């Protein structure tokens with residue numbers, strides 16, 4: 001183990017592994033960048049085909065070992081393996097990834113361990129293997145139950161396969177299943193959006209995420225829009241479909257706990273809550289973003305500025321470069337952003353306003369601003385905790401900007 005890179009707690013400075021550090025990092029993200037084909041709208045770090053997966057996993061194991069050592073084998077409450085399509089990974093390689101996690105970290109009793117899968121690479125047999133590898137939550141990329149919409153998005157599965165995948169993971173023994181859906185897709189009217197929602201609800205997932213289709217620069221969809229071949233859905237229609245999802249899912253017993261996320265009782269995604277609460281998490285794999293306390297900087301070979309409280313890091317998007325980097329220095333990172341107190345406050349407000357639980361406002365200036373927004377019907381205030389109303393949710397970014405920089 002690389003004991004030489006263990007962080008020194010600035011509070012004690014005595015060289016012992018930092019209790020404060022290991023206590024605040026309780027989550028880990030692992031990125032697997034392979035997909036069957038590249039979807040039309042996709043801006044994630046992913047490639048079509050699984051060529052090179054053995055080399056990639058070799059580098060990933062090195063990184064997992066190094067990060068586990070640097071964070072002194074911290075206890076994980078949540079682990080999220082996303083992509084890409086991690087469910088596509090060779091099952092033996094996936095088992096080796098999970099073995100490395102168990103070797104380098106400690107999984108807390110009851111830890112939430114999520115695997116992202118796509119319907120086309122799911123089967124009863126694979127679902128059993130994922131469970132045996134140690135996953136206890138599966139997130140299935142259903143996206144739509146309409147063939148033309150799936151085709152437009154560039155997805156390779158059919159509607160029947162999507163619903164079958166939800167049944168297969170359940171039958172294999174997963175008791176925590178999530179389904180992703182996309183709305184505001186050209187050609188998807190409200191009636192058919194409602195139909196997709198109802199079909200997915202009938203399949204009985206514990207958690208549903210509904211995301212608005214966004215046009216990301218550099219994607220085939222972006223080119224199609226720029227060339228006038230595709231007309232995007234206007235904001236009003238997108239908002240209407242969002243509201244339809246909120247009402248339909250509420251009627252079926254799913255609580256909206258974040259703008260785009262809905263869960264049955266006790267089934268919120270604990271890993272994503274860490275992101276929205278602006279918590280710390282380690283990350284491994286190409287393109288992955290991590291957010292760690294400043295006490296971890298030394299372990300990554302970095303000297304922080306005096307004002308830094310934390311840092312965000314990212315490995316870059318190139319798979320070959322990621323593999324090459326791990327050979328020389330498994331902890332090397334390509335992009336680092338230092339977070340000071342002001343940035344942390346801004347980020348906490350931006351992220352926390354997405355949650356139904358809201359966000360705690362610390363400054364009296366932010367509270368003054370919040371009272372004006374309450375008067376405008378955009379915010380609710382309970383003590384120092386602010387949460388967006390349904391009207392406020394429609395203008396979330398503006399609300400966050402006003403609360404983060406009151407009086408600006």
Ligand code: SF4
Pocket residue numbers: 034035036037038039042043044046083084085118141
């Ligand atoms: S399955 Fe997901 S990660 Fe893979 S190409 Fe499609 S949208 Fe991107």
